[in-house]
Amino acid sequence: MGSLTKAEMAERLFEVLGLNKREAKDMVESFFDEVRSCLASNEQVKLSGFGNFDLRDKRQRPGRNPKTGEEVPISARRVVTFRPGQKLKDKVETYAGPGEE
Amino acid sequence: MTKSELIERLAMRHEDLSVKDVELAVKTMLDHMTEALSSGERIEIRGFGSFSLHYRAPRVGRNPKTGQAVELDAKYVPHFKPGKDLREQVNDSMKQGR
Numbered sequence: 348m349g350s351l352t353k354a355e356m357a358e359r360l361f362e363v364l365g366l367n368k369r370e371a372k373d374m375v376e377s378f379f380d381e382v383r384s385c386l387a388s389n390e391q392v393k394l395s396g397f398g399n400f401d402l403r404d405k406r407q408r409p410g411r412n413p414k415t416g417e418e419v420p421i422s423a424r425r426v427v428t429f430r431p432g433q434k435l436k437d438k439v440e441t442y443a444g445p446g447e448e
Numbered sequence: 449m450t451k452s453e454l455i456e457r458l459a460m461r462h463e464d465l466s467v468k469d470v471e472l473a474v475k476t477m478l479d480h481m482t483e484a485l486s487s488g489e490r491i492e493i494r495g496f497g498s499f500s501l502h503y504r505a506p507r508v509g510r511n512p513k514t515g516q517a518v519e520l521d522a523k524y525v526p527h528f529k530p531g532k533d534l535r536e537q538v539n540d541s542m543k544q545g546r
Contacts, residue, residue: 350492351484352505356477363476364469370462374473377461378454379496385449387537389546392449397478398526404542425542427535429499439485439501440523445488 353379368392386427395433478479495533502527 353375359370382392382400392400401420403426410421449457451474459470481499483493491499501524509520530538 350490350498351481352492353494356462356480359480360473360476364472364519366469366473370465374458374462374465374470375459375477378474378477379456379493381449381461383496383534383537384535387541389538390449391502392454394451394454394478397482398528400528402538414501423542424539426499427528427530427538429526431526435485435526438482439526442486442488442501442524444503444524446523 357384369393384420394432396432398429398435402426424435488524493531494533497531497534498529500527500529501525 353372357368357371357375360366360374361368364371366374384401385392386400389402391402394400405424405426407423408421410419411417412419455467455471455474457464458474459467459487462470465473481491485501488501490501503522504525506522508519509518510516511518
């Protein structure tokens with residue numbers, strides 16, 4: 348099965364809301380753009396029912412280059428984590444798996 | 449930022465649309481994403497990240513109050529992997545001391 352992409356999301360906005368193709372494409376673009384720029388300014392994003400995008404600051408820790416075995420420190424960094432909301436968790440939980448076709 | 453703040457920000461960027469339309473657009477997009485994941489489909493948004501399902505094997509859990517063993521079925525949980533642009537922008541914000 349293919350993946351859901353921005354193009355298909357725009358198509359759905361065209362069908363459901365009757366936005367023209369240009370507006371639909373812009374809306375999907377700006378949706379992800381707003382979420383991204385919010386996270387990039389260190390602000391959490393909470394989309395009730397869907398989930399929360401949180402930010403975590405990680406301290407430097409020792410790492411290793413898996414190829415050479417050489418010790419390389421993993422630098423301190425800020426990362427995004429996603430915590431799915433209850434509604435999304437409940438819907439996904441009932442997915443029975445790929446199964447035999 | 450909450451969903452209603454996101455709707456406000458999008459409404460400012462799309463002055464040709466009513467707030468009601470923007471609200472419906474956000475709902476439609478989130479429902480579409482939920483629908484994809486719950487039918488086992490991945491979501492791939494370039495520059496933002498991808499959503500997929502992770503399998504959790506069946507296990508025996510315990511009721512923390514009573515200590516009684518409970519059989520838990522196998523299940524799938526949503527997983528998000530940030531894309532390169534998002535990862536870099538978020539990490540840069542820390543370097544800039546925000």
